[in-house]
Amino acid sequence: MLSTRPGARGCTPQSCAFQDRAKELYDLGIDHIFGLSTQDTGYQKEAATRSHLPFPVLSDEKLALTNAMNLPKFEVDGVGTLLKRMVLLIDNGTIVKVFYPVFPPDGSAQAVLDYLRQER
Secondary structure (H helix, E strand, O other): OOOOOOOOOOOOHHHHHHHHHHHHHHHOOOOOOOEEEOOOHHHHHHHHHHOOOOOOEEEOOOOHHHHHOOOOEEEEOOOEEEEOOOEEEEEOOEEEEEEOOOOOHHHHHHHHHHHHHHHO
């Protein structure tokens, strides 16, 4: 799960890193990669298409998932609630690993790859 921030000119460093490493993740057995943001669905579809992301970016505009899971978030004047960057590895509906905080953002895809290689 990825979060994106407005004003990041489309492809954030974190989503770009996952874009660049998607094949390696799939080769290690990851079935699905999703981004998650609190921006609306139309914005997310356009951003994913414009950035040529090989995975969908899902909208949690109403904060249903964010609030149910108590995901880390912050407020931006004039924008609203945004998610802090994180990665959740989920297997059969169970969160098996959380990467948070994510810094630097472009390093989180490599951190996931390192973890998967170590666990397998």
